[in-house]
Amino acid sequence: MSQGPARGAAAGDLGPAGARQWLRRMRLERKLHDGASLRISAMSLRLGLLRGEAGDTSFQRAVGELQDELHTVLDELRAVADSIYPPLLDQAGLGPALRELAMHSGREVTVRAVDERFGTAVEGAAYFAVADCLAAWTEGAGPVEVTVDRERDGDDRYLVVTLTGVPACHAVVMADHAEAMGGSVEVTNGATIRVRIPCA
Amino acid sequence: MRVALAEDGVLFREGLLMLLKAAGHEIVGACPGGDELYALLATEPADVAILDIRMPPEPDGGLTTAERLRAVHPDLGLLFLSHYAESHYLMRILQIGTEGIGYRLKEKVGSVEVLTDTLTRIQAGEIVIEPVLAKRLVERPRGDKKDAVSALSEREIDVLRLMAEGRSNNGIAGQLFVTPKAVEKHIANIFQKLGLHTDASEHHRRVLAVLSYLRSQRNEG
Numbered sequence: 415m416s417q418g419p420a421r422g423a424a425a426g427d428l429g430p431a432g433a434r435q436w437l438r439r440m441r442l443e444r445k446l447h448d449g450a451s452l453r454i455s456a457m458s459l460r461l462g463l464l465r466g467e468a469g470d471t472s473f474q475r476a477v478g479e480l481q482d483e484l485h486t487v488l489d490e491l492r493a494v495a496d497s498i499y500p501p502l503l504d505q506a507g508l509g510p511a512l513r514e515l516a517m518h519s520g521r522e523v524t525v526r527a528v529d530e531r532f533g534t535a536v537e538g539a540a541y542f543a544v545a546d547c548l549a550a551w552t553e554g555a556g557p558v559e560v561t562v563d564r565e566r567d568g569d570d571r572y573l574v575v576t577l578t579g580v581p582a583c584h585a586v587v588m589a590d591h592a593e594a595m596g597g598s599v600e601v602t603n604g605a606t607i608r609v610r611i612p613c614a
Numbered sequence: 615m616r617v618a619l620a621e622d623g624v625l626f627r628e629g630l631l632m633l634l635k636a637a638g639h640e641i642v643g644a645c646p647g648g649d650e651l652y653a654l655l656a657t658e659p660a661d662v663a664i665l666d667i668r669m670p671p672e673p674d675g676g677l678t679t680a681e682r683l684r685a686v687h688p689d690l691g692l693l694f695l696s697h698y699a700e701s702h703y704l705m706r707i708l709q710i711g712t713e714g715i716g717y718r719l720k721e722k723v724g725s726v727e728v729l730t731d732t733l734t735r736i737q738a739g740e741i742v743i744e745p746v747l748a749k750r751l752v753e754r755p756r757g758d759k760k761d762a763v764s765a766l767s768e769r770e771i772d773v774l775r776l777m778a779e780g781r782s783n784n785g786i787a788g789q790l791f792v793t794p795k796a797v798e799k800h801i802a803n804i805f806q807k808l809g810l811h812t813d814a815s816e817h818h819r820r821v822l823a824v825l826s827y828l829r830s831q832r833n834e835g
Contacts, residue, residue: 447668451697452623455720459629462724466636481724488721492698502700505673510702517701 432594433535436499440534443499451491458484499534503541507531508562511541516560519548527562532573536613539595540575543588543609550587551580570612572597577607615733618642618660620651620679621695622669626720630664637726639733647671648679655687661737662691666720667703677703680710691736695720699747708741712824716742741778741824748779765807773800778824 458481465477495501503511509527516523531537544560558579565572582601588609589599597611617639621627624646631644642660645651647670651663663683665676680692691714694707699719707717716736722744723729735742766774769790776786783801787794801823808823 447697448623452626452720455697456623456625456629458721458724459626459633462726462729463629463632463636466633466726481721485721488697501668501698502702505668506702510700514700514702 432539432596435594436535436538439499439538440504443495443501443504446491446495446498447501451488451495454484454488454491458488499538500541503537504534508537508540511537512544512560512562515541515545515548521548522557523548524557524559525562526560528564530564532564532613536573536595536611539591539597539611540573540609543591543599544575544577546591547577547580547584547587547607551584564613565610571614573611573613575609575611577609578605580607582607615639615662615737616642616660617662617664617733618645618651618655618658619664620645620648620669620676621664621666622646623666626666630723633724633726633729637730639730648675652679652682655683655690660690662693662714662733664693664695667694667696674703677706677710680707684711689714691715691733693718693732693736693742695723699744701747704743704747708824712741713739716740717747718742718744719746740782743779745779748775763808766804770800770804770807773797774804774823777801 461477461481461484465474465481468474468477500511500514502514507527507530509525509529512525512527516525532540540562548558556579558577561574561576563574563576565574582604585599585601585607588607592599592609592611595611597609599607599609601607617634619627619630619634619641621630621644627644627646631641634641642658643651643654645654648665649671651665655663663680665680667674667676669675671678676694676696680694683690684692692711693716694703695718696703697720699717704717707715714736716732718732723732732742763771763774772790773786776789781789783794783797787797790797804823
């Protein structure tokens, strides 16, 4: 079955509004990549060309400094893009994007994810639920395990993300993202946060 | 060197072309997408192909085109350029090949020297990885302490990280301010700790060491 069945009333009412936000964010990220970022990268090459042609070493050094400055601008734009909608999430899905997030988090985070796509909005909500939760939890960071699965409940389908190792009080950070998509957050055994978002 | 290029952004493509010409390379052709590059290289020989990762055919035409190219032109060097340095793409790139292959940030090939150095190393069969990515891979704390890489000493990890950047023994020695002899000793220890046996060639074991290192950085259960 490729077509998702009708969702619950809450999802029907809230899903589309929540979903539009993610689509808009994904398009903004693409615009940043295809526009400003690419233009600045090209400019860095042009400056490199200029530096190569110049005979004067102090001029060469000045151009080199400008290139370094542009590289910093690009790093800042990459950070902005990641906070809008991570390009890797758009390109490769939740597993790769969460693994990259884990790598940048500076703590031990293990990610196990199904190799499937869930659509721009569902993936955006799930990714930022995890990202915001990890960012909110700054003290006593022990190992964390994140899993991503697909689940069926009768005719309904869900993306299910679990977090183990994060104090349950941080579940509240994830609720906004899940509920805007008609989903829910629950804490099981006091130790595992479970996020469920309806999907196609 | 004969270089072919595929990049869908016109401005960046033009900038790279000018830089390649200034570096004295012969441009075989410049294409807006992977399929055009594949068609071009069917008739025009080249030493290295430069590919944007995110270009047509979408979503990551650079990677799919490179797979097809490696199958029909195994000696063609491949340089991937991207706006992002992601370990996800690095793993995919190393699945395409572990010789004559490179992955660098677009803005970082912005000088005649760096561009030529990158292309020359790839043509010579090396792996060239954006230093910031190789660095990030080692600095990350790992969950699985049982893997073989965690048995390495700090200095051995330094050596392995520089190997992952595709550097030669002399290059590693220069970076770490030690003798090439000391580097060889570290590498022998790395091979031994990772269980890479002497029946494989030096280059082959180097690649395997880098791969187990990169794999140990991935969080797959």
